[in-house]
Amino acid sequence: MSPTANKNSITLSEQSLGVIDSKSKAGSLSARALGRSGRQIRMEGLFKRTLVLMGLIMVILVFGILITLIVESVPSIKALGLKYLWGRTWDPVQDIYGAFPFLLGTLLTSFLALLISVPFSIAVAIFLGEYYPKGWFSNFLKNTVELIAAVPSVIYGFWGLAVLVPIVRSLETKIGVPPIGVGIFTSSLILAVMIIPYAASLGRSVIQMVPSPLKEGAYALGATRWEVIRSVVLPYTKSGLFAGILLSLGRALGETMAVTMVIGNTSQLPTSIFAPGNTMASVIANEFTEADKAVYLSALIELGLVLFLVTTVINMIGKRVISRFTND
Amino acid sequence: MKKNLFNSKFFTAAVMLSIFSFMGCGGGEGGGKTDSTAAASSSGDDNALIGAGSSFDNPLFSKMFSEYNKMNGLKVNYQSVGSGAGISQLTNKTVDFGASDAPMNGKQDSAVSAPVLHIPVTAGAVALSYNLAEVKDTLKLTPTILAEIFLGKITKWNDPKIVAANKGVKLPATGIVVAHRSDGSGTTNIFTTYLSKVNEDWSAKVGKGSSVNWPVGLGGKGTEGVAGMVKQTPGAIGYIELAYAIQNNMAYAKVQNKAGNFITPTIASVTAAANITIPPDSKISLTNTEAADGYPISGFSWVLIYKDQKYNSRSSDRAGKLLNLISWMIHDGQQYSSPLTYAPLSPAAVAVADAILKSATYDGKAILQ
Numbered sequence: 001m002s003p004t005a006n007k008n009s010i011t012l013s014e015q016s017l018g019v020i021d022s023k024s025k026a027g028s029l030s031a032r033a034l035g036r037s038g039r040q041i042r043m044e045g046l047f048k049r050t051l052v053l054m055g056l057i058m059v060i061l062v063f064g065i066l067i068t069l070i071v072e073s074v075p076s077i078k079a080l081g082l083k084y085l086w087g088r089t090w091d092p093v094q095d096i097y098g099a100f101p102f103l104l105g106t107l108l109t110s111f112l113a114l115l116i117s118v119p120f121s122i123a124v125a126i127f128l129g130e131y132y133p134k135g136w137f138s139n140f141l142k143n144t145v146e147l148i149a150a151v152p153s154v155i156y157g158f159w160g161l162a163v164l165v166p167i168v169r170s171l172e173t174k175i176g177v178p179p180i181g182v183g184i185f186t187s188s189l190i191l192a193v194m195i196i197p198y199a200a201s202l203g204r205s206v207i208q209m210v211p212s213p214l215k216e217g218a219y220a221l222g223a224t225r226w227e228v229i230r231s232v233v234l235p236y237t238k239s240g241l242f243a244g245i246l247l248s249l250g251r252a253l254g255e256t257m258a259v260t261m262v263i264g265n266t267s268q269l270p271t272s273i274f275a276p277g278n279t280m281a282s283v284i285a286n287e288f289t290e291a292d293k294a295v296y297l298s299a300l301i302e303l304g305l306v307l308f309l310v311t312t313v314i315n316m317i318g319k320r321v322i323s324r325f326t327n328d
Numbered sequence: 329m330k331k332n333l334f335n336s337k338f339f340t341a342a343v344m345l346s347i348f349s350f351m352g353c354g355g356g357e358g359g360g361k362t363d364s365t366a367a368a369s370s371s372g373d374d375n376a377l378i379g380a381g382s383s384f385d386n387p388l389f390s391k392m393f394s395e396y397n398k399m400n401g402l403k404v405n406y407q408s409v410g411s412g413a414g415i416s417q418l419t420n421k422t423v424d425f426g427a428s429d430a431p432m433n434g435k436q437d438s439a440v441s442a443p444v445l446h447i448p449v450t451a452g453a454v455a456l457s458y459n460l461a462e463v464k465d466t467l468k469l470t471p472t473i474l475a476e477i478f479l480g481k482i483t484k485w486n487d488p489k490i491v492a493a494n495k496g497v498k499l500p501a502t503g504i505v506v507a508h509r510s511d512g513s514g515t516t517n518i519f520t521t522y523l524s525k526v527n528e529d530w531s532a533k534v535g536k537g538s539s540v541n542w543p544v545g546l547g548g549k550g551t552e553g554v555a556g557m558v559k560q561t562p563g564a565i566g567y568i569e570l571a572y573a574i575q576n577n578m579a580y581a582k583v584q585n586k587a588g589n590f591i592t593p594t595i596a597s598v599t600a601a602a603n604i605t606i607p608p609d610s611k612i613s614l615t616n617t618e619a620a621d622g623y624p625i626s627g628f629s630w631v632l633i634y635k636d637q638k639y640n641s642r643s644s645d646r647a648g649k650l651l652n653l654i655s656w657m658i659h660d661g662q663q664y665s666s667p668l669t670y671a672p673l674s675p676a677a678v679a680v681a682d683a684i685l686k687s688a689t690y691d692g693k694a695i696l697q
Contacts, residue, residue: 010587052393079464089538089541090541092512092539092540092541093534093535093536093537094537095538101531160558166560169561178503178505180505180561182557199611260510260549261549261553264547265510265546266542266544266546266547267384267542268544270496275545276546278510280512286511286512287510287512288413288549289409289410289511290411290511290512290538290539291512292408292411292416292433292435292512293435294435296539302501
């Protein structure tokens with residue numbers, strides 16, 4: 001029998017595959033034998049091609065963004081060169097731009113936020129995954145945690161300004177640090193609250209997927225609840241938990257609105273954790289609309305490129321750590 | 329050879345799509361499409377004008393344009409995107425007029441293809457607001473004190489220099505927390521221009537602009553951000569628009585002007601600051617004004633139009649409507665300024681603005697008689 005309207009070339013090697021795939025002659029023959037119509041076979045092919053197209057669009061989008069960022073940063077790269085990365089002055093009047101204070105601010109706030117939020121995320125994940133996987137309380141807590149993620153970040157900024165900043169200011173007065181209230185510490189606190197749901201949700205899902213025989217075997221051997229969690233559940237879900245933490249970190253690195261309201265927005269290098277600083281996303285959001293010189297605009301876009309690359313690098317390192325320390 | 333997905337037609341189609349989309353984004357740096365002849369400036373709808381620029385002018389323009397619409401039905405669509413964006417939209421000829429708190433600088437001038445007229449339409453002031461709950465009198469600040477506070481040299485409120493300027497006022501030993509704008513802004517431009525004029529140290533170290541490298545202080549987004557910081561932080565001082573300070577009942581300082589008088593920022597003192605000799609192109613900064621009763625940290629806000637209105641197939645009708653609108657804004661429209669706490673133009677400014685408007689041409693002929 002001749003192949004159907006499918007014009008793609010077919011090879012001899014595929015005839016040995018018994019897959020019901022519209023693209024192989026043997027496949028179409030055996031599909032026919034099963035009573036599938038030509039239309040159904042074509043639908044299979046169309047479906048697969050649509051999926052491939054969607055995937056390609058994603059890839060093209062990301063590379064398109066990267067290429068646009070690079071192209072628009074070229075004037076700034078030509079004018080400032082590589083010392084943009086470790087320059088400490090951001091002076092739009094004299095056209096001297098250095099991204100180092102903002103790079104430091106971004107990394108400091110994000111990692112500090114991660115440090116503060118990880119105990120909470122893991123605790124919520126274990127609590128919802130192990131102790132209360134079902135029931136009204138579990139649903140309530142789960143929905144509340146997910147609500148934290150649903151609140152717009154501007155609202156966190158306002159809440160920070162109205163509630164958190166005075167509290168931090170009184171804390172700073174007690175410690176003896178200049179009581180300004182805003183700064184790296186305050187923005188790390190707000191970021192920590194915002195990123196809890198990402199690690200908590202993902203962690204809860206993977207902890208619930210630990211197979212019962214594994215846990216029951218440990219219980220049967222006389223392990224206590226804490227011992228089961230520590231030696232069976234957590235090692236099993238290590239990669240999932242770490243992926244959740246990586247997701248949280250990614251969110252923290254790019255967060256703009258909440259941070260820009262409470263970080264103090266100064267271009268000087270932060271001198272301590274309570275000092276004001278600035279992050280890359282916050283600088284771009286603040287200065288983009290009034291950037292009146294070509295080099296200034298290009299320097300801001302280059303800042304965006306640096307942020308993009310930093311996020312990519314951290315994600316790659318994270319994936320490497322996951323694959324190194326787990327068996328997946 | 330194993331058939332793989334790279335041979336399929338779909339993949340080729342996807343790659344072609346991506347190439348075309350990259351070609352689209354390759355043209356036009358920063359400002360987007362420059363050949364937008366589809367822009368409304370050449371559209372048939374001559375009964376609607378488009379403007380963009382300063383957010384400082386936005387409340388005043390909203391009121392003015394709605395009143396003008398009631399008078400003769402002309403609709404004006406103003407987008408408050410910031411002075412810099414307004415200038416670049418005018419450069420790209422996508423708007424009829426731009427609005428800016430600072431005259432176009434050298435780089436913007438060279439980017440524009442034809443001469444641009446600057447017409448002053450209103451003036452505003454920058455007030456220095458502070459948070460000292462114990463001090464009931466209005467503080468007096470000299471230019472030197474201001475510059476040194478913002479340079480970080482004066483760090484406490486009971487510094488001898490401040491005490492000397494405010495005899496009889498008990499100043500606490502609180503530390504000074506400086507608040508400035510984190511976003512680019514015309515208000516910053518006016519304030520830093522003033523500081524550059526009155527203090528050489530500032531001029532050398534920091535300079536002037538919509539965005540500068542502040543030596544000390546916290547940044548707040550927008551005037552609301554700075555005002556919020558000042559209200560919340562004891563011992564804070566920040567610069568905000570006068571209109572905002574008045575409407576929110578914030579304490580602000582008297583500043584010593586060039587003539588040596590301590591002037592409170594009010595609508596009257598801003599108008600007085602503008603009552604000086606204004607150059608014919610009106611590109612003057614009102615800071616450190618010569619006027620004896622003028623507030624030294626004031627500034628014009630300008631409407632920008634092309635001198636030759638015949639471009640991009642604009643009709644003479646449209647040009648006429650635009651010029652009539654601006655002419656109304658500087659004469660009858662000024663009645664709406666004071667209720668909104670903007671300073672009306674001084675007689676000297678109106679005279680210069682009139683002369684500039686008369687120099688606008690269409691096809692070589694003056695539009696306004």
